[in-house]
Amino acid sequence: MQPKILTKRAVASLRRGLSDWYEREARDLPWRRTKDPYLIWISEVMLQQTRVDQALPYYERFVRAFPTVVDLGRADLSDVLRIWEGLGYYTRARNLHAAARAILQQHGGDFPRAFADIRALPGVGTYTAAAVASLAFSEPRAVVDGNVARVLARLYGIDQAPANARARNTYARHAETLLDRKHPARHNQAMMELGARICTPANPLCAACPLAPWCTARKAGAQNRFPPKRVRPPVPHYNVAVGIIGRGGTEVLIQRRPESGLLGGLWEFPGGKQEDGEDLSETCARELREELGIEVEVDELFFRLSHAYTHFKVTLHAFRCRLLSGVPDSRTGRPLVWASLSDLERYAFPRANRKLIAELRSRTGPAS
Numbered sequence: 001m002q003p004k005i006l007t008k009r010a011v012a013s014l015r016r017g018l019s020d021w022y023e024r025e026a027r028d029l030p031w032r033r034t035k036d037p038y039l040i041w042i043s044e045v046m047l048q049q050t051r052v053d054q055a056l057p058y059y060e061r062f063v064r065a066f067p068t069v070v071d072l073g074r075a076d077l078s079d080v081l082r083i084w085e086g087l088g089y090y091t092r093a094r095n096l097h098a099a100a101r102a103i104l105q106q107h108g109g110d111f112p113r114a115f116a117d118i119r120a121l122p123g124v125g126t127y128t129a130a131a132v133a134s135l136a137f138s139e140p141r142a143v144v145d146g147n148v149a150r151v152l153a154r155l156y157g158i159d160q161a162p163a164n165a166r167a168r169n170t171y172a173r174h175a176e177t178l179l180d181r182k183h184p185a186r187h188n189q190a191m192m193e194l195g196a197r198i199c200t201p202a203n204p205l206c207a208a209c210p211l212a213p214w215c216t217a218r219k220a221g222a223q224n225r226f227p228p229k230r231v232r233p234p235v236p237h238y239n240v241a242v243g244i245i246g247r248g249g250t251e252v253l254i255q256r257r258p259e260s261g262l263l264g265g266l267w268e269f270p271g272g273k274q275e276d277g278e279d280l281s282e283t284c285a286r287e288l289r290e291e292l293g294i295e296v297e298v299d300e301l302f303f304r305l306s307h308a309y310t311h312f313k314v315t316l317h318a319f320r321c322r323l324l325s326g327v328p329d330s331r332t333g334r335p336l337v338w339a340s341l342s343d344l345e346r347y348a349f350p351r352a353n354r355k356l357i358a359e360l361r362s363r364t365g366p367a368s
């Protein structure tokens with residue numbers, strides 16, 4: 001399908017219709033009641049991988065704990081991760097913390113106003129910088145998130161997946177053409193709201209769409225064909241075995257993950273991936289030997305659960321273990337802590353480990 005070209009008159013009419021629709025239908029969300037770039041930034045980062053209804057309670061909790069960028073920049077990363085816990089994609093929290101510290105060090109605690117300065121912050125991409133610059137400072141920058149890309153694909157008949165690197169310029173060019181440069185904040189919010197509530201991935205509500213008169217996909221009856229889906233490779237699966245090592249009948253051993261990488265900086269029960277030909281109890285014993293320099297007796301399987309991440313799935317197998325010899329000492333320098341079950345609330349854990357903790361609490365105390 002040949003991408004559609006809209007006349008200047010059509011673009012002007014489209015903008016008016018979109019603006020009128022947004023004024024009537026926009027949801028009342030806390031980050032829309034402010035021009036504070038810090039609060040807008042937090043919301044945009046959270047919403048990159050999370051639906052609005054899911055993000056709202058986390059947003060409110062986060063800004064209560066860290067009401068300003070100075071508060072966030074001065075906080076310990078462990079506290080930031082603990083407040084973020086449950087929202088997932090923890091790289092977002094680490095990047096927020098790193099960027100807040102950069103604002104303290106490089107901008108005296110004042111959130112930068114210019115797109116280029118926002119874009120230069122650690123972990124801030126083009127989309128986030130454009131969103132903050134337009135929504136907080138009315139800089140005329142078009143934003144293209146997943147919702148906006150879907151609107152553009154259907155409106156113009158763009159027959160390329162948004163994730164396609166060569167297609168990004170096409171999407172960006174059309175977004176800039178549509179942008180109401182006098183009111184960029186309202187326009188960008190309206191486009192995102194339209195994609196989230198009307199121009200949905202499946203069965204869009206075209207009868208309620210202010211862009212329907214100009215929509216290429218609607219006229220062709222091909223709404224569900226746009227944008228084209230990206231072909232994803234098969235998702236790998238891993239079996240992971242971890243040890244529940246008790247001390248004194250009241251404490252368990254936990255270990256912090258490396259700061260970088262998946263779930264960086266979070267705490268977990270020590271263990272690792274199953275190797276070919278291994279029984280899971282053998283995996284548990286080997287991992288504890290290699291990671292902590294201890295020998296354990298692996299008892300019965302205590303708990304098993306499955307969890308899906310973005311690019312892979314795991315089944316976590318937790319075994320009660322009895323310490324036979326050695327003193328736990330991380331071979332990679334990762335911090336270790338003996339913690340009581342009640343103290344575990346003070347540490348940030350991945351969701352799968354948090355489910356394991358809940359199961360521990362529901363049964364008898366840890367093995368000693």
